Amino acid sequence: MSIDKIWVVAESTDDAPSSTTLELLTEARSIGTTVEAVAWGSATSGLAGPLGEYGASTIYDVGDIGDALPGVPVAAAIATLIASGSSPDAILIPATFDGRDIAGRLSARTDLPVLTNVVGLTVEGDDVLSQHGIFGGTQVAKAHLTGKRPWIFVVRAKTFAAEPAGSGAAAVQPAAVPSELGALNTAKVLEHHVEERTGPKLDEADVVVAGGRGLGSAEDFAMVEELAKLLHGAAGASRAIVDAGWVPYSHQVGQTGKTVKPMVYVACGISGATQHLVGMKGSKNIIAINKDREAPIFSVADLGIVGDVHKVLPALIEALKAKG
């Protein structure tokens, strides 16, 4: 059975699709012949253009889900679409907070398995093989779904490059949320809080300067922020110092945090736990500063500085300032 129709779960803010959504639409075009998207929100009509441009011929519009978390209603709407006979061969879902909720709900609701943390997809004959970084990305496992379709894949950000197809606006078709969700759909969002950050976004910046436990204290994260600013980059963090409450989660780089692939990644006082390496190993150039010459971060660093961040960073900041 050939692989024809691919659905992409399209996340968006207002009428702008997320970058991972565009990456998945681009990849979907090379897997199947028909690419369609599932979207929700109050501004979905504005998505017809941008999603169409990246290859979606149809948008299934779940509509405004109000103050519900997306997981339950979006998964239920997709399950209803599948049951109505328009099932795709595969569904690609971004590995985000809401994407993972949607995937889990959809999997259990349809009794279909799901493969998560996908970092590559290849078509081999009539099969789709997914790649997964395991053991901190030191090994790559290839997996496939052996049961009935649709196959559900949850794909990490920046796995594919987004390229427009140049196609026209997508057709929009309503996809109703079933009314009998009962207790399932009772989690309500009361308020959104945005953690302000200045400068470029962590996952889009050309330069990322990240700090870890080696900084010694929350106050010393200021050095990381200052260096990031001087290099017109974004400040990131290891899980250790996010867990310790030094910086908000939005700074976290790694398996549970953001995947970044900047031109330059500067790791300051980060030992390089596998959980962290997964999120930054794809950087084009890596500079690491760490006191411990055996720190695993040095195994991926193009330039490794064995030294104290409290000495190296101030000197570096001064030198960059002097150059203007």
Next chain:
Amino acid sequence: MNVVVCVKQIPDPAAPASLDPSTHNLVRDGKLILDESDSYGVEMGLQLAEQAGGGEVTLVSMAPAGETSGLRTALAMGAAKAILISDDVLAGSDALSTAKVLAKAIQRVQPDLVLAATESTDGYTGTMPVQLAELLGMPSVTFAKKVSISGSTVRVERQTEAGYDDVECPLPAVVTVTTGVVEPRYPSFKGIMAAKSKPLEQLTVSDLGLGPDEVGAAGAGQAVTEVATAADRSAGEKVVDEGDAHEHIVRFIEQLKLS
């Protein structure tokens, strides 16, 4: 306030991990320990039960027979009892079949709240708790960085890409907690001694009324086909700082000609 905490017992992450070359299942030959990610759920469950002024924490875990060391750790922290589902047919279970097994076990407890980690340290698929919620017919709030209970409602600060959301949800519900959400207590000596005599119920798949074809490798709709070493980046230049390391960094950055 009765809380179920789903806990996973995993190979020590500090020991090198490997996959069985023929089955591609994770090799679990060393002693399994409590996944550190789950210690936050255990601590959270204990605190919420204490704050509610009563109730207890029940641990639910799926692991090969006799693997109780991680459960004893969580019991020593203060959980009241544990249910361990062990069965040879469970080998090779995927996240969905794990959720089916845990759902059946949790239904026996009828908890007010089910807690789990956002993802395990070893498999980190991160979908099991939500699959579990769907099977239990419960709402779920994932990625909680703060949890409180008032009456029959759970209030959560849920991590988002941009910051966090205040989310409210009626009980019973499934909540997944991020690491760092609370400071897990260390088991006291008294706790460790007490844990040895706490009830630990061992169940099989048929005890739960599940068929052997619904779980394990037979029920898993996915398979690993191949494992290869990743194209790895190699270490570059290493410089020991003698007061001039910043100059190396400046030169390195300059030759990249960033705009």
